[in-house]
Amino acid sequence: KQEVTQIPAALSVPEGENLVLNCSFTDSAIYNLQWFRQDPGKGLTSLLLIQSSQREQTSGRLNASLDKSSGRSTLYIAASQPGDSATYLCAVLTGANNLFFGTGTRLTVIP
Amino acid sequence: KAGVTQTPRYLIKTRGQQVTLSCSPISGHRSVSWYQQTPGQGLQFLFEYFSETQRNKGNFPGRFSGRQFSNSRSEMNVSTLELGDSALYLCASSLQIGTGGDTQYFGPGTRLTVL
Numbered sequence: 001k002q003e004v005t006q007i008p009a010a011l012s013v014p015e016g017e018n019l020v021l022n023c024s025f026t027d028s029a030i031y032n033l034q035w036f037r038q039d040p041g042k043g044l045t046s047l048l049l050i051q052s053s054q055r056e057q058t059s060g061r062l063n064a065s066l067d068k069s070s071g072r073s074t075l076y077i078a079a080s081q082p083g084d085s086a087t088y089l090c091a092v093l094t095g096a097n098n099l100f101f102g103t104g105t106r107l108t109v110i111p
Numbered sequence: 112k113a114g115v116t117q118t119p120r121y122l123i124k125t126r127g128q129q130v131t132l133s134c135s136p137i138s139g140h141r142s143v144s145w146y147q148q149t150p151g152q153g154l155q156f157l158f159e160y161f162s163e164t165q166r167n168k169g170n171f172p173g174r175f176s177g178r179q180f181s182n183s184r185s186e187m188n189v190s191t192l193e194l195g196d197s198a199l200y201l202c203a204s205s206l207q208i209g210t211g212g213d214t215q216y217f218g219p220g221t222r223l224t225v226l
Contacts, residue, residue: 034214043115043201044217089154098167099144099203099215101154 136204
């Protein structure tokens with residue numbers, strides 16, 4: 001069974017700092033990997049999607065990488081801002097549209 | 112284009128009752144998936160519907176069921192509610208014009224509280 005782990009569980013950084021969130025998965029047979037953001041009590045916002053054949057994706061200050069063979073992905077956030085404070089979830093797509101989620105990293109950016 | 116909508120947003124029920132949640136996907140999207148989010152278990156896949164057929168199912172008891180209509184709108188039903196069913200229920204839609212790999216777009220969720 002696919003298992004997705006995210007480290008660290010929580011992270012607190014001062015504004016302006018660059019940071020890296022980590023995601024690992026046990027089964028490399030995936031279609032894609034997505035990074036989501038979730039604000040308290042809200043739904044999920046898709047940030048980046050990396051297809052299994054890709055190595056990385058970029059959107060603004062966000063960069064996600066994927067090493068499928070080693071079962072790892074990182075989300076890099078440059079020049080963090082207080083508005084980046086949220087829980088970040090990674091999820092891998094396996095089988096027919098079944099997303100397996102990690103437990104998330106709760107990020108706090110201190111002004 | 113309107114996003115994924117879910118109704119109701121909040122719901123309070125008592126043990127033993129049943130509940131129906133609704134999800135309207137993004138226009139043109141054919142696949143709807145349902146997820147349960149709890150503090151203890153995180154986000155877990157419930158089931159996925161495509162063209163009115165359940166295509167995939169997670170590891171949940173038979174009290175959890177769903178359906179999809181011809182306009183791709185979906186409902187999920189939970190019968191004989193238990194305290195542990197209290198959760199945020201999220202629905203996601205995707206195009207699914209191929210074999211997979213599409214971005215899933217999530218709705219705001221329905222917060223169910225079972226007393």
